[in-house]
Amino acid sequence: MKILAAIPCFNEEVAIGSIVLMARRYADEVLVVDDGCTDNTVKVARDAGATVVSHGARKGKGRGIKSSLQYAVEHDYDCLVFMDGDGQHNPGEIPLLTGPILADTADLVIGFRTFDQMPFYRRFGRAVLDIATTTGSSITDSQCGFRALNRKTMESMLGMLRKDDFSTESEMLRIAQEKHLRLGETPINCKYGDFDTSTKNPVSHGVEVLGSLFWLIVEKKPLLNIGLPGLVAVIAGVFLLFQFFQGFNETGLIPIGQGMLASLLLIPGTVALVLGLALSLIARMRE
Numbered sequence: 001m002k003i004l005a006a007i008p009c010f011n012e013e014v015a016i017g018s019i020v021l022m023a024r025r026y027a028d029e030v031l032v033v034d035d036g037c038t039d040n041t042v043k044v045a046r047d048a049g050a051t052v053v054s055h056g057a058r059k060g061k062g063r064g065i066k067s068s069l070q071y072a073v074e075h076d077y078d079c080l081v082f083m084d085g086d087g088q089h090n091p092g093e094i095p096l097l098t099g100p101i102l103a104d105t106a107d108l109v110i111g112f113r114t115f116d117q118m119p120f121y122r123r124f125g126r127a128v129l130d131i132a133t134t135t136g137s138s139i140t141d142s143q144c145g146f147r148a149l150n151r152k153t154m155e156s157m158l159g160m161l162r163k164d165d166f167s168t169e170s171e172m173l174r175i176a177q178e179k180h181l182r183l184g185e186t187p188i189n190c191k192y193g194d195f196d197t198s199t200k201n202p203v204s205h206g207v208e209v210l211g212s213l214f215w216l217i218v219e220k221k222p223l224l225n226i227g228l229p230g231l232v233a234v235i236a237g238v239f240l241l242f243q244f245f246q247g248f249n250e251t252g253l254i255p256i257g258q259g260m261l262a263s264l265l266l267i268p269g270t271v272a273l274v275l276g277l278a279l280s281l282i283a284r285m286r287e
Contacts (some may be wrong), residue, residue, distance in 0.1 A: 001025070001078035001079050001101075001102055002028050002076065002078050002079070003027045003028050003077065003078070003079045003080075003081065003094075003098055004027060004028065004029050004030075004031055004068075004071070004072045004075070004077040004080050004081070004082060004286065005023040005024075005026070005027035005029070005030045005031070005081045005091070005094065006030075006031045006032075006033065006065075006068035006071070006072070006081065006082050006083075006200070007019065007020070007023070007030065007031070007032050007033065007045075007050075007063025007082075007085045008035060008037045008061050008065060008068065008082075008085070009032055009033060009034060009035060009037060009041050009045070009064070009083070009085040009260050010034045010036065010037055010041075010058060010061075011037050011038060011039045011041060012037075012041050012085035012086055013039045013040040013041045013044050014038075014086075014087070015085060015086055016032065016041050016045050016048070016050075017044045017045070017047065018048075018083050019083070019085060019087065019088075019089075019091055020032065020045055020048035020049060020050040021048050021049070022090075022091035022092060022268045023083070023091040023094065024048075024049055024050075025091070025092075025217075026091060026092075026094040026095055026098070027081065027094065028077075029051060029075075029077075030049065030051065030102035031050065031052075031053065031063070031068060031071055031072075032045040032050040032051070032052045032053075032085070033053050033054075033055070033064040033067050033068055034052055034053065034054040034055060035053075035058050035059060035060070035061070035063065035064050036055055036056065036058035036059065038053045038149050041085075042054065053067055053071060055067070055147045055266045057239065058166035059164055060165045061164075061165065061166050061168060062163045062165050062166070062168035062171075063160065063164040063168070063178035064157070065161070065168050065169075065172075066161055066164075066168075068080065068082065068160040069143050069154050069161075070158060071139055073137035073151075073154055073155060074160055077151070077154075078101075078150065078151050079096060079098050079101045079102065079148060079149070079150060080149045080154055081094055081097055081146075081147070081148045081149075082145055082147050082148075083145065083146050083242050084145050084146070084148065085189060085216065085279050088094030088190050089111070089145070089188070089190065090188070090189055090191075092284075093146070093188050093189065094148075095112060095154065095206060096111075096186045096187075096188065097109045097110075097118055097146065097147065097148035097186060098201045099186075100148075100184045100186070101148050101149070101150045104150075105182070105184065106182045106183065106184030107149070107150050107153045107176070107181040107182045107183070108147065108148070108149050108150075108153050108172070108173075108176050108181055108182070108183055108184070109139060109147060109148045109149075109183075109184040109186060110139055110142075110144050110146075110147045110173075110183070110184070110185045111141065111144045111146035111147060111164075111176075111185070111186060111187075111188035111190075112140055112141045112144065112185045112186060112188060113141055113144055113188060113190045116188065128221050132287055136182075139173060139184065139185055140182055140185065142169070142170055142173050143170070144169075144188070144190075145169055146188055146190075147169075147172075152181070153176065153181055156175060156176075156179050156181065156230075157172055157175060161175070188192050221275070222275070222276045222277075222280045223276050223280045225276070226272050226273075226275055226276035226279065227272065227273055227275075227276025227277055227280065228276070229269075229271025229272060230269045230270065230271070230273035230274075230275070230276055231269070231273050232269070233265045233266070233268060233269025233272065234247060234265070234266060234269035234270055234273060234277075236265050236269075237262045237263070237264075237265030237269055238262075238266070240258055240261055240262035240265065241259075241266065242261045243255075243263040244258045244262055255280055
């Protein structure tokens with residue numbers, strides 16, 4: 001089988017050369033996706049023997065993943081391995097991920113990092129994102145970028161991936177679950193602290209991924225996830241408003257607290273109900 005190793009990059013000149021050289025031992029070709037690099041990443045990668053595809057401007061890790069998928073499909077690769085360009089992933093472990101693909105026992109294999117390899121703040125963030133991402137899945141490390149895909153998975157992801165940000169890896173897992181793809185994982189070693197090349201603050205990274213996942217879930221069933229809660233809030237608000245007017249008629253006093261609570265339910269509830277209906281209509285028009 002033909003194996004492509006793909007490395008989406010933004011300013012990784014420190015580590016990219018050695019990664020490319022090592023990855024070439026285990027892949028037929030190494031593809032570096034230049035996501036608007038402003039340093040010498042492109043030159044170092046080419047000198048090390050990588051094929052470079054450039055976006056021309058920074059468009060996000062998700063766009064780099066899509067570009068890699070497009071390249072792999074167009075060039076008839078049977079297996080695609082994603083890895084980071086900052087030195088955290090060991091190219092010598094590529095066979096650990098490609099093994100199940102080549103043996104046809106998995107469609108998507110994800111590297112598994114043990115918690116003792118990770119700084120505390122990364123452990124916490126990963127745990128939160130794993131809960132949000134892996135519902136109904138046996139995968140225990142949803143955020144690991146070191147992963148391998150077979151041809152079937154490449155084609156599925158290429159047609160369905162929507163996000164261009166750091167939530168793409170979580171989106172890939174969601175799509176794999178929807179498509180009933182065979183998932184596998186293998187332990188890997190991950191290095192932290194060797195290079196200060198992280199392009200995303202861990203807190204903003206987590207917020208970005210959670211926000212994207214929320215909208216991905218909501219957009220699939222907007223009436224259920226937005227419209228229905230909005231309807232419940234509106235009904236509760238109308239009930240409280242009725243109680244408000246009834247109390248005023250009986251006592252002549254204005255129950256301010258009850259009126260404020262009714263407003264807090266009616267206004268957001270109405271917005272959510274209208275938004276759910278609008279998104280549902282848009283989804284049907286797209287279909």
